[in-house]
Amino acid sequence: MNRRQFLATSIAAGVAVTTRAAEADRKPRVAVIGHTGNGDYGHGLDVVWLHMPEVELVAVADAHADGLEKARQKLKLGRGFADYRQMLAEVKPDIVAVAPRHVDEHRDMTMAAIEAGARGIYIEKPFCRTPAEADEIIASADKGKVKIAVAHRNRYQPSLPAIERMLKENAIGQVLEIRMRGKEDARGGAQDLWVLGAHLLNLATFFGGAPKACTATLFQDERPVTKADVKEGAEGIGPIAGNAVHARFEMERGTPVFFDSIVNAGAKGSGFGLQLIGTKGIIDLRFDTEPLAQLLPGNPFQPGKEPRAWIPISSAGPGQPEPMADIKVAVSSHLLAARDLLAAIHEDRAPLCSAADGRTVIEMIMAVFESHRLNGQRVAWPLTNRQNPLAQWT
Structure with a gap:
């Protein structure tokens, strides 16, 4: 190597080191992809970054012209793009919402963000439409070492570790079953399973472990669903059928999980939540509330002579004051989730609600459809059918 080559190589190496150091010191740059009129900006996935001084929000993309201008002003941005691919190519953000x-559009947007070199992606739930789409996204993300977090907000609740400790300490005895109900409003049934049940299924796997098998039935006005009932679901979810769903999952830890949703069943949203039912009590989780969970001590199958009181569960444990300020806002505004994604990137670990977790939820929904399509047959994991079974009904 001559002197000129040596100097050129040394300068290039110095530039590379300086660039890496500068990237390490600067704030992660965030770009938002929305689509006014086609899902908009989810439940606040755009504005959360305004409340995080540790990141820099740099651009937004929206194919709807008026929506783009409103988003640009709301997010206090100078740059807005009609084409999210152009935004990703020009801005090259570290994190994409x-x-x-x-x-x-989740699959295409996420794949574009991965291909553009994003280090982290925060995506609205449900993750995508089919296990096949999830497989493709995860394979690409793993290859590019991209961290993907799914916006199942309650998975980031600080009270979950406290509940986990209670279960290990036998607070409700042997856990016999996990019961879930959707909101059971006008969307009751398959739509409820997709849009709101996804949150429940995500937490069911936190407590029950990975699903092993599913048996399920779908009904339309109290009769079993047929191929003729299949229609295109709202919110881009693909083919659905049925205004009542009854599903049972076998889980890794042995506790059966049940999901039920019936259109317009009772008061609006009254049953939306998850219950851990044990021999010595019940732990009830009501989503997007504070406290998230409460404990009802006592055998649920033996009425007591005295009234039983529900005991709130905080991140410090049952009956303890909540030590974290503004915990409801931190969860509902995605602050805890977004900060966990940043930590996952820094620590090179999976986010608390990862792409793999999002895929499991999609597989559970598809297993419900597949079991019904096969006349209630037990469908085991891993699912061999990676598409939406209702689209393949012959």
């Missing part, structure tokens, strides 16, 4: 609530 895939915000639309509608699912039909």
Whole structure:
């Protein structure tokens, strides 16, 4: 190597080191992808970054012209793009928020963000439309070492570790079953399973472990669903059928999990939540509330002579004051989730609610459809059918 080559190589190496150091010192740059009229910006996946001084929000993309201008002003940004691919190519953000609530664009937006070199992606739930789409996204993300977090907000609740400790300490005895109900409003049934049940299924795997098998039935006005009942679901979720769903999952830890949703069943949203039912009590989780969970001591199958009181569960444990200020806002505004994504990137670990977790939820929904399509047959994991079974009904 001559002197000129040596100097050129040394300068290049110095530039590379300086660039890496500068990237390490600067704030992560965030870009938001929304689509007004087709899922908009989800449940606040755009504005959360304004409350995080540790990041820099740099750009937004929206194919709807008026929506783009409103988003640009709301997010206090000078730059807005009609084409999210152009934004990703020009801005090259570290983190991308895939915000639309509608699912039909999630795959394309996420793959584009991965291909553009994003280090982290925060995506609205549900993750995507099929296990096949999830497989493709995860394979690409793993290859590029991209961290993906799914916006199942309650998975980031600080009270979950306290509940986990209670279960290990036998607070409700042997856990016999996990019961879940959707909101059971006008969307009751398959739509409820997709849009709101996804949150429940995500937490069911936190407590029950990975799903092993599913048996399920779908009904339309109290009769079993047929191929003729299949229609295109709202919010880009693809083919659905049925205004009542009854599903049972076998789980890794042996506790059966049940999901039920019936259209317009009772007061609006009254049953939306998850219950851990044990021999010595019940732990009830009501989503997007504070406290998230409460404990009812005593055998649930033996009425007591005295009234039983529900005991709130904080992040410090049952009956303890909540030590964290503004915990409801931190969870509902995605602050805890977004900060966990940053930590996952820094620590090179999976986010608390990862792409793999998002895929499991999608597989559970598809297993319900597949079991019904096969006349209630037991469907085991891993699912061999990676598409939406209702689209393949012959």
